[in-house]
Amino acid sequence: MNKPLIDKLSHLENLQPETKQLWGKMSAHHMVEHLILAVRTGNGKLNLGCFNPPEKLPTLKRFLMSSRPLPKEFLNPIIGENLLPLEYENLNGAKKVLMQEVDAYYKYFEDNPGAVLLNPTFGELNKEEWEVFHTKHFTHHFGQFGILY
DSSP states (O other): OOOHHHHHHGGGGGOOTTOOOSSSSOOHHHHHHHHHHHHHHTTTSOOOOOOSOGGGHHHHHHHHHSSOOOOTTOOOTTTOSSOOOOOSSSHHHHHHHHHHHHHHHHHHHHHOTTOOEEETTTEEEOHHHHHHHHHHHHHHHHHHTTOOO
């Protein structure tokens, strides 16, 4: 099975606690914990609902499946303007948890290939759509910290 997120995780080696963001408020540690929550919504462990009305979902899904990147400075309504408290003691611990959650994501879809799970922004997504979402989301945040090299 093709696992592009596993390939993306190699970029975490370039992320250190002192790595500065190019935009936004998140620290490197906050960004990794944010990705943990996003991956948990795609591996069946976390259902946050969807904050967009059903009539907007077809347009949003067309955007998701397009080649357009996620916008910078997007204010996530689930998080709001303030950063969430950190759950893990340090960045390295959060990185390990993120890797475990990505493994759980692939395992979930190996065991449930036809599953559809709710994404907070884009509504119900199947495996292919989740892969596009996570790839765009990781690219967005890794670009935020300049670690895509």
